Amino acid sequence: MSTNVKLSWLDQKPGVNRGVTWGIPWEKGHLKKTDSLTLMDSMDTEIPLQSWPTAYWPDGSVKWTAHAVSLMDDSLAESYQVKKGEAATLEHPLIVTESNQFIEINTGDLTYIVNRSGEQIISQVHDGEQLVCEGGYLKGIKESSADTDGVVITKQEAFYSDINSVIVEQSGPVRAVVKVTGRHKVVTDQRKWLPFTLRLYFYKGQYTMKAVHTFIYDGNPHQDFIKGIGIDFQIPMEGPLYNRYLRFAGDDGFFHESPKGMLTWRTKGRYETLYQDQMEGKPIQFLDDDQPFVNLLDDAATWGNYKLVQHSADSYAISKQTKNGCSWVHAVSGNRANGVTYVGSESGGMAIGVRHFWKKHPSSFEVKDLAKRTSTLSTWFWSPEVPSMDMRHYDTDTHVKSSYEGAEEFRSTPYGVGNTNEITVGFYSSTPDQKELQSFVLEKESPALLVCEPAYYHRTSALGVWSVKDESTPTKAKLEQALDEVVQFYMNEVEQRGWYGFWHYGDVMHSYDPIRHVWKYDLGGCAWQNTELAPNYWLWYMFLRSGRDDIFRFAEAMTRHTSEVDVYHIGEYTGLGSRHNVVHWGCGCKEARIGAAGLHKIYYYLTADERIGDIMDEVVNADYTTEHLPPMRAYYPKDHFPTHVRSGPDWAAFCSNWLTRWERYEDTSFRDKMLTGIDSLKNMPYRLLTGPVFGYEPRTGELMFFGHENHGHHLIMSMGGAQVWMELAEVLEDPEWLDMLAEFGAFYNLPTEEKAKQTGGAIPGDKPWGTSMLSSTLVAFAAAYKRDPQLAKEAWQYLLEDDTHWQIKSPLKINRTNDYVKPISEVKNISTNTASQWSLNVIVCLELIGQYLEPAMQENTTLANKY
CATH class of the missing domain: 1.50.10.10 (Glycosyltransferase)
Incomplete structure (x- = not known):
């Protein structure tokens, strides 16, 4: 059997740069532990490859290998092959640097700082010299209720990630994986609950980071209700409010807005063109004789907060608010949002995509403080806009004889079950156009994967x-x-x-x-x-x-x-x-x-x-x-x-x-x-x-x-x-x-x-x-x-x-x-x-x-x- 293994895409070739990880099986005795593997495209060009064994045959030969590659536009092909041979090396590999306080991952243009302790998991992300993310942390809302003399009193408490350990599981040269574990800490009583694992994935030269978030339920389902659970990122905002941008992916297209929209009752002529530019994410510059219109913008409402809530598999709503304490204004309703949000300003911004966003409803995005120096993008795996999770059993009895339930014992408990969610985070030096964001939607939802032939x-x-x-x-x-x-x-x-x-x-x-x-x-x-x-x-x-x-x-x-x-x-x-x-x-x-x-x-x-x-x-x-x-x-x-x-x-x-x-x-x-x-x-x-x-x-x-x-x-x-x-x-x-x-x-x-x-x-x-x-x-x-x-x-x-x-x-x-x-x-x-x-x-x-x-x-x- 040849050790040349043909590979093709699971569905279709990615349209833009991608980091890809996949596995290959090997017949018993055909691949030794000491053998090296290389990746070739359809033109026999070698591509830098990171490989590691994932299983072995009883005779010690390799049964399964895993591989990672960072494919840029010029290396995206319809098919590839892996064969024995020394892998091509990267001139500038991904670099992971560890210290007692943090871990630094340098993928090329982007540098990530991951904390080893505390509440904040990601402290900063830099695109060259530009700060594009000021922090990332897990958060949620715990809801409890008590019945006193027939009066039910509900209490809500915020909780945040509390890091226990951070381990570098892989350190390049193509791919790095950082595993963060801990518990969530309730602000009011410092109770630690809901153990979590957050894995962060980085690829050389890629503008995206993948994160896989898991939490384990360890509460009392009759008392400890999860009102919301998710992850926050803080994004620095620069420039005038009319050069700040929000994008929500809807059913097919995108919802485009700015905290200071160009629409006034006198938006005509040249200002309509500027308005269109604003919706396309192009920075706007005013001339001296535009001052009357600028005065109108100063008078216009500033929309600082936005949210998209996917209430069910077939219904979502987008609304916005000027500031805390004011009403939310309904913007639009739809069926199935595609689960991507972008927030940015003149200096660029950040997009976050949640895989299976509408399929794993109720989920939501919330963007706060678009008009301030730092905006917060909240991704809710379970949205606080809907009733809390109800983890209780459907009855107080078992029904073995009538309903084929398995045992008379009542052992219905969620204590120890888990839930995993996948997100993709992208960083941009300027506001991406709709085509680029649509590619981001496709990639986060159906990650690129190389596969072998069935035979x-x-x-x-x-x-x-x-x-x-x-x-x-x-x-x-x-x-x-x-x-x-x-x-x-x-x-x-x-x-x-x-x-x-x-x-x-x-x-x-x-x-x-x-x-x-x-x-x-x-x-x-x-x-x-x-x-x-x-x-x-x-x-x-x-x-x-x-x-x-x-x-x-x-x-x-x-x-x-x-x-x-x-x-x-x-x-x-x-x-x-x-x-x-x-x-x-x-x-x-x-x-x-x-x-x-x-x-x-x-x-x-x-x-x-x-x-x-x-x-x-x-x-x-x-x-x-x-x-x-x-x-x-x-x-x-x-x-x-x-x-x-x-x-x-x-x-x-x-x-x-x-x-x-x-x-x-x-x-x-x-x-x-x-x-x-x-x-x-x-x-x-x-x-x-x-x-x-x-x-x-x-x-x-x-x-x-x-x-x-x-x-x-x-x-x-x-x-x-x-x-x-x-x-x-x-x-x-x-x-x-x-x-x-x-x-x-x-x-x-x-x-x-x-x-x-x-x-x-x-x-x-x-x-x-x-x-x-x-x-x-x-x-x-x-x-x-x-x-x-x-x-x-x-x-x-x-x-x-x-x-x-x-x-x-x-x-x-x-x-x-x-x-x-x-x-x-x-x-x-x-x-x-x-x-x-x-x-x-x-x-x-x-x-x-x-x-x-x-x-x-x-x-x-x-x-x-x-x-």
């Missing part, structure tokens, strides 16, 4: 078992059409159903109610999906096999949401997540499977996103949490075992975490812990067929025999276990582990009498092990391993012929109805469990037993022995 991703075997898109036969073409149809249906549903909002964007719902024509948003265990049955794997494999940018963005949003909101980052449930519920953190079942590293690592490897890296580190010891919260506590009381876990999804999720840790850091302690569990299973009476519940020792990873047929079996592979275990098979190259997986796949759907016969009556069972469609991946694995055409036929039968509710029939029966608040299209029998698992199983079966799909090919077909 290359597949060839490396670096991400488990999946198939590339293949329409070479009529049946395969129909399956590909069905796969595309299902994923397109869900992307359409996000818009049709309005699956947007600060705590919701990125998730989809679980089950559909055709009577009300809605998803079961209010039925306990059937509302938000929360990674149930591994939709993350489905979407990422759909991207890898197709290269489609829309699927990438869909999967990216799900990854960002499910890794933060559905998982606990601090507190007693650290490393665990919440099963599907009306409220994302509502279900009493707190389990490791919800936040397993494998659900997120594909995004990490493709983008090198450090926040996802943090989260995958957080879950590595999730198995210890099962000692005080056993996943099987509702079935088995505490006994002589430290805890009880199932081989899947519990131990499978642990393996996902450990495998990721091992390959990222070459941490053999977690490899050994995983191997201990595998050895335990090898020594069970019937290996992987045993159980599936075992005694478990978190300190060693040992699984201990606990009996046969002691719980259901379908969760073993349907929560991502099949994907994790097949990836282990690729990595470990352990013949007995391969044989165990194949044995499980071949055994799963046998009649109970045959199960009893093969195990001497130890596993008789009183019912089938579970939904056959869910097992088709491991049945296909067994077919490929054993070269068994009959098993292959059975696997396809479960997917294509089995007429149960666990089935997707293409084309989808889409019904158009007006019997709702608005006309909608619906699929009455849809469920995300079925959609994700059916699609995922088809993708794997096309890889393992695709050659046995066409009827004409079934005769005299010998399955290739992949293993």
